[in-house]
Amino acid sequence: MRPMPPGGPSPRDISTREDIEVLVGAFYRRAFDDAELGPIFVDVARLPERLDEHLPRIVDFWESVLLKTHAYPGGAFWPHQQLHERSPLTAAHFARWVDLWTATVEEHFAGPVATSAVVSAQRFAGAFHRRLAGGSGLAIGDRPTSG
Numbered sequence: 001m002r003p004m005p006p007g008g009p010s011p012r013d014i015s016t017r018e019d020i021e022v023l024v025g026a027f028y029r030r031a032f033d034d035a036e037l038g039p040i041f042v043d044v045a046r047l048p049e050r051l052d053e054h055l056p057r058i059v060d061f062w063e064s065v066l067l068k069t070h071a072y073p074g075g076a077f078w079p080h081q082q083l084h085e086r087s088p089l090t091a092a093h094f095a096r097w098v099d100l101w102t103a104t105v106e107e108h109f110a111g112p113v114a115t116s117a118v119v120s121a122q123r124f125a126g127a128f129h130r131r132l133a134g135g136s137g138l139a140i141g142d143r144p145t146s147g
């Protein structure tokens with residue numbers, strides 16, 4: 001038998017929708033418990049009560065981004081605009097979101113797709129925050145249905 005590498009078997013890369021379900025489920029557990037983001041997810045958006053409806057859409061989103069399917073129809077920015085109007089989303093919130101996402105990805109997976117999950121999250125977080133801070137909610141070449 002080959003000896004196990006220190007710390008157990010090396011994580012594999014993200015390659016299926018089931019992998020994304022694992023990732024997204026683990027991320028939300030962290031986010032709901034987080035001192036900075038938990039109150040937004042739980043008290044403002046009341047997401048835990050709507051998780052069954054919400055999780056498949058998030059999984060669709062990441063499947064489209066990472067596995068290049070067309071599962072997600074677009075429009076990811078708009079719920080955040082609405083949320084921001086009720087409870088301002090700051091640069092610190094987005095930085096915390098990226099930190100939690102990165103830690104969750106790195107805990108479960110490793111490889112080019114996992115790296116892409118981290119890089120894409122950084123890009124989306126930056127873009128969402130700029131659009132919120134800029135006020136119009138619209139970016140060049142963007143349509144509400146194709147976010």
Ligand code: HEM
Pocket residue numbers: 037040041045047054057058061074075076079080083089090093094097120121124125128
């Ligand atoms: C401050 C950081 C963030 C907070 C607090 C946050 C919170 C939320 C909440 C509460 C919803 C549910 C909205 C609703 O259905 O009422 C949501 C939806 C969503 N979020 Fe975020 N989010 C953040 C950043 C991000 C980032 C950076 C991404 C992308 C990488 C992202 C991707 C999504 C997607 C895809 C949806 C589903 C949109 C849909 O219903 O089609 N979020 N977010």
